Amino acid sequence: MHAFQPRFALNQPALHVAFGAGARHDLPAHLDRIGALRAVVIATPGQDKAARALAAALGDHAAGCLPRARMHTPVDTTEAALAELAPLRADALVAIGGGSAIGLSKALALRTGLPQIALPTTHAGSEATAVLGETQAGRKTTRTDPRVQPGTILYDPELTLNLPLSVTIPSALNAIAHAAEGLYARDRTPLATLMATEGLRAFAAALPRLRTAPDDLDARAEALYGGWLCGMVLGQVGMALHHKLCHALGGSFGLPHAETHAILLPHTIGYTAQAVPQLLAPIPEIFGPEDTPGRALHSFARSLDAPTALRDIGLQRADLARAVEVALDAPYWTPRPPDRAGLTTLLHAAWEGAPPQA
Numbered sequence: 001m002h003a004f005q006p007r008f009a010l011n012q013p014a015l016h017v018a019f020g021a022g023a024r025h026d027l028p029a030h031l032d033r034i035g036a037l038r039a040v041v042i043a044t045p046g047q048d049k050a051a052r053a054l055a056a057a058l059g060d061h062a063a064g065c066l067p068r069a070r071m072h073t074p075v076d077t078t079e080a081a082l083a084e085l086a087p088l089r090a091d092a093l094v095a096i097g098g099g100s101a102i103g104l105s106k107a108l109a110l111r112t113g114l115p116q117i118a119l120p121t122t123h124a125g126s127e128a129t130a131v132l133g134e135t136q137a138g139r140k141t142t143r144t145d146p147r148v149q150p151g152t153i154l155y156d157p158e159l160t161l162n163l164p165l166s167v168t169i170p171s172a173l174n175a176i177a178h179a180a181e182g183l184y185a186r187d188r189t190p191l192a193t194l195m196a197t198e199g200l201r202a203f204a205a206a207l208p209r210l211r212t213a214p215d216d217l218d219a220r221a222e223a224l225y226g227g228w229l230c231g232m233v234l235g236q237v238g239m240a241l242h243h244k245l246c247h248a249l250g251g252s253f254g255l256p257h258a259e260t261h262a263i264l265l266p267h268t269i270g271y272t273a274q275a276v277p278q279l280l281a282p283i284p285e286i287f288g289p290e291d292t293p294g295r296a297l298h299s300f301a302r303s304l305d306a307p308t309a310l311r312d313i314g315l316q317r318a319d320l321a322r323a324v325e326v327a328l329d330a331p332y333w334t335p336r337p338p339d340r341a342g343l344t345t346l347l348h349a350a351w352e353g354a355p356p357q358a
């Protein structure tokens, strides 16, 4: 049970969302609906085949493919894609893939004003936000701009059937992080809280089934549904300690995005829960059996064979002191502001893969 919230404000951008197995086949109808005649399909190099299949299904309405998206949306990649895009005379951008493909689509939309349709195949949630993070000269900058929000999202669980569990599970924990931080966001709303708890419930139901049967379409659909809800939370309310820490560590040490979220989540939530235990009460209720939010998330992650130690994803023990300084460098609002000692304990536990203190 969560507490009644007596005051809130909600800004909901206009979005068209279609969900269901086979939803990708309706792409031509969605292009018609937005008046687009020539769409370019964007993907990562690894999803080139899926992009080409989508373009082939569009026939004359395909302007081409740009399978060059990379993690963290490097500006030089965007500029190269812009040069390729110009002669294609495209009037819409279609992104198929995870946050990397959708990030390139957003970066191109920002520079061209073209409308976007996103077909997400991971649970990162970028499709549901007006946020774009870009990297240049080793620095990541993030902006919020309504021009980067895809206007149409097609969630087709069949597109996630071939997503390896090694991507699926960390990506789902990335989504769970959006919902967990949404529960205590300063600008939270009753609607965001409902979406967060239902998103968490959907993942708690779907992920154990996917671990044993990755091609279970119903479980894939329920996970994609959870990802949509958690992505909507990310798009609607502000994030705090967990996302800021992941951003700082990812940017400074080149750590992989979803895995960094997956590993830090039990620790950041355990740390924060001491300030807002009631707001985080849904987490042990949903994930159990431990009765604290951090420990419940830690044992859930372990049960899924998710990565649990920063040392396994490339962070050196010698980096920990600098990681603490980087994380303390840019202060931001969070329910329990981190101090040097607290953050050092938190990062050491996350580095070793030990359970969180709470």
Ligand code: NAD
Residues within 6 Å of the ligand: 044, 045, 046, 047, 070, 071, 072, 073, 097, 098, 099, 100, 101, 103, 121, 122, 123, 124, 125, 126, 127, 129, 130, 131, 132, 133, 159, 160, 161, 162, 163, 164, 167, 171, 234, 257, 258
């Ligand atoms: P990703 O998009 O890089 O995808 C991870 C890997 O999975 C890639 O190698 C990709 O090719 C592969 N993949 C994707 N779909 C597949 C499929 N169906 N089958 C097989 N392989 C598939 O990773 P991600 O975690 O989805 O996104 C991370 C990026 O998104 C980061 O750059 C992050 O900063 C950004 N992001 C942005 C926001 C936002 O709101 N702006 C939100 C979350 C993440």
